[in-house]
Amino acid sequence: MKDSAPHDKAxxxxxxxxxxxxxxxxxxxxPFLPAPDTARPSGERAHFQKHLGRKAVALLVLATFGGSMAxxxxxxxxxxxxxxxxxxxxxxxxxxxxxxxxxxxLLAAPLTGIFSDRTRSRWGRRRPYTxxxxxxxxxxxxxxxxxxxxxxxGVGWVLSTVGWQTAMGSINNYQADNLPKSQRGRxxxxxxxxxxIAPVAGIVLVGQVVMDPLWVFLLxxxxxxxxxxxxVAFAPEGHSLRLESTIPxxxxxxxxxxxxxxxxxxxxxxxxxxRFMFFLGLSLTTxxxxxxxxQRLDMSVAEVSTVIATISAAGIITSTVGAIGxxxxxxxxxxxxxxxxxxxxxxxxxxxxxxxxxxxxSILTGxxxxxxxxxxxxxxxQALVLDVLxxxxxxxxxxxxxxxxxxxxxxxLAPALAPLLLSLATFGNSGNYAVLYVAAGMLAVLGGLxxxxxxxxx
Numbered sequence: 506m507k508d509s510a511p512h513d514k515a516x517x518x519x520x521x522x523x524x525x526x527x528x529x530x531x532x533x534x535x536p537f538l539p540a541p542d543t544a545r546p547s548g549e550r551a552h553f554q555k556h557l558g559r560k561a562v563a564l565l566v567l568a569t570f571g572g573s574m575a576x577x578x579x580x581x582x583x584x585x586x587x588x589x590x591x592x593x594x595x596x597x598x599x600x601x602x603x604x605x606x607x608x609x610x611l612l613a614a615p616l617t618g619i620f621s622d623r624t625r626s627r628w629g630r631r632r633p634y635t636x637x638x639x640x641x642x643x644x645x646x647x648x649x650x651x652x653x654x655x656x657x658x659g660v661g662w663v664l665s666t667v668g669w670q671t672a673m674g675s676i677n678n679y680q681a682d683n684l685p686k687s688q689r690g691r692x693x694x695x696x697x698x699x700x701x702i703a704p705v706a707g708i709v710l711v712g713q714v715v716m717d718p719l720w721v722f723l724l725x726x727x728x729x730x731x732x733x734x735x736x737v738a739f740a741p742e743g744h745s746l747r748l749e750s751t752i753p754x755x756x757x758x759x760x761x762x763x764x765x766x767x768x769x770x771x772x773x774x775x776x777x778x779x780r781f782m783f784f785l786g787l788s789l790t791t792x793x794x795x796x797x798x799x800q801r802l803d804m805s806v807a808e809v810s811t812v813i814a815t816i817s818a819a820g821i822i823t824s825t826v827g828a829i830g831x832x833x834x835x836x837x838x839x840x841x842x843x844x845x846x847x848x849x850x851x852x853x854x855x856x857x858x859x860x861x862x863x864x865x866x867s868i869l870t871g872x873x874x875x876x877x878x879x880x881x882x883x884x885x886x887q888a889l890v891l892d893v894l895x896x897x898x899x900x901x902x903x904x905x906x907x908x909x910x911x912x913x914x915x916x917x918l919a920p921a922l923a924p925l926l927l928s929l930a931t932f933g934n935s936g937n938y939a940v941l942y943v944a945a946g947m948l949a950v951l952g953g954l955x956x957x958x959x960x961x962x963x
Contacts, residue, residue: 694832775959
């Protein structure tokens, strides 16, 4: 009893981490990773994090492309278009809906992560959640397409966000389970490029049916469902029937899964903080990009789809260079953190150009520069997260979800913060959106500096 008293008084997160540390190493085996000093039964999969084959990588990239199209196209264009049809001139509702979706998905992610870590099935740990998430995302389409008011449109968006974030989180968990360090930068570059190209293809796609409320939502989602289910069907994942429990699934442990102890995982903590700042800045501009283009180019919201598609298509070149080049180079570097700082500086430069743009050429220039920075950050940042991910063998789902909160919390905060910034004094004649872009650049660079400081913790 005397020994247990200090433990009971310790903070929840420290007790949770302490429980993990006391688990015998024999209980940390995966279904395809034999416990120490035991032979691997014939027919089981290769050793944990062996080089991932080309087929699996291709399926992973395609699934990322499809899931990103289903997620980003509504967020960056379709939702604003539908809102403009239901409640013209009420742009503030867009922020409320995006914030609600991010908040709910933020709460759901750690739960699905910790449950998937413990899932026993012939399908493995991750695939059941990939399928469930895509199914919920598909079911949200008629709710958004036929919503008669803003409230139901918001409900549909929350369902879509939670569903697709669950599916994409499960795919990210698959990468944490299977990618060795030597592949992380290159594969992250390919998946980052897929995320950059997906909105371009999606907006071109919905631009053909821009006046049909059903098809503008259904087309990108259909692509997402097909490619994600292809990944589920053909990407290798061993069963999880032999996976032993790590710690008991109690209320305390579930609540503890939302948090982590920065003192025990300093490298992960610094990386998380840097990502938080970068995505907070990026989220300030992403939510209002459609209205920004419409204001600066004196166009209607419906007409902006062509502009967004053109700018995004031009950005494929810079995205390719940034994602593939940044990921490839970071695999060969001693540290990835300097690449993160460089990416944030590039993004900030593009944000400043956009802040004071008044023509299509200047808007295009700013967008190309920011897309280069985003691509480098996305590729190298994803690889860096996998490098510093704690308890990868047993709790990849939990810590991947914690990582995703560094993006989801900003997505929830930005819609509330943006209106406050928009109410500030404007810069000259450049319009109030300049405040958002200047703030975005400053926050991004701060995130890069925080990440660079984290290199000392590795």
